[in-house]
Amino acid sequence: xxxxxxxxxxxxxTAVPMxxxxxxxxxxxxxxxxxxxDQAERAAISREARAAHRAATRRAKRKVEPxxxxxAHLQAIAQCESGGDPRAIGGGGMYRGKYQFSYATWAGxxxxxxxAAASEAEQDRRAAMLYERSGPxxxxxxxA
Numbered sequence: 362x363x364x365x366x367x368x369x370x371x372x373x374x375t376a377v378p379m380x381x382x383x384x385x386x387x388x389x390x391x392x393x394x395x396x397x398x399d400q401a402e403r404a405a406i407s408r409e410a411r412a413a414h415r416a417a418t419r420r421a422k423r424k425v426e427p428x429x430x431x432x433a434h435l436q437a438i439a440q441c442e443s444g445g446d447p448r449a450i451g452g453g454g455m456y457r458g459k460y461q462f463s464y465a466t467w468a469g470x471x472x473x474x475x476x477a478a479a480s481e482a483e484q485d486r487r488a489a490m491l492y493e494r495s496g497p498x499x500x501x502x503x504x505a
Contacts, residue, residue: 431485435460435492441503447481460488466499 431439439459443449447459456463458476462484467476470487479487497504 432489434497435485435488438488438492438497438500438503442500447479447484448477450477459484460491460500462487466491470494 436445439445442456442461443451443459445459449459449461450457451461457467458479459481460476462472462476464476467487470490472479472483472487476484476487491499
């Protein structure tokens with residue numbers, strides 16, 4: 362009898378953990394659904410983040426600047442200096458942009474880089490700053 366009980370005892374104790382370890386088909390489906398929905402949610406968030414990043418990059422590239430109201434006296438100076446062309450280069454390359462800034466004058470009003478490469482709105486702002494600071498004397502021919 363002892364020989365018969367030991368194998369049955371072992372069979373019961375090895376079968377119980379196996380039964381407990383066996384995956385329940387319903388719970389594994391639920392885990393799979395949850396995993397799939399988590400992946401879908403992560404993918405949607407990732408798509409939204411990429412779209413937001415692309416939109417921000419486009420806005421930054423456009424450098425949307427508010428229109429500057431250009432006073433009549435600055436419009437007259439710009440027309441006289443460059444014909445109103447913000448990309449104009451004169452004086453053998455020494456004077457640049459709509460208001461024919463020298464590099465030193467441009468830097469003096471906070472500009473960086475080439476004045477002729479700056480947006481027209483930025484040139485208008487910097488010219489207004491220069492006019493307010495120094496008056497029309499900065500444009501000896503056209504400011505008089």
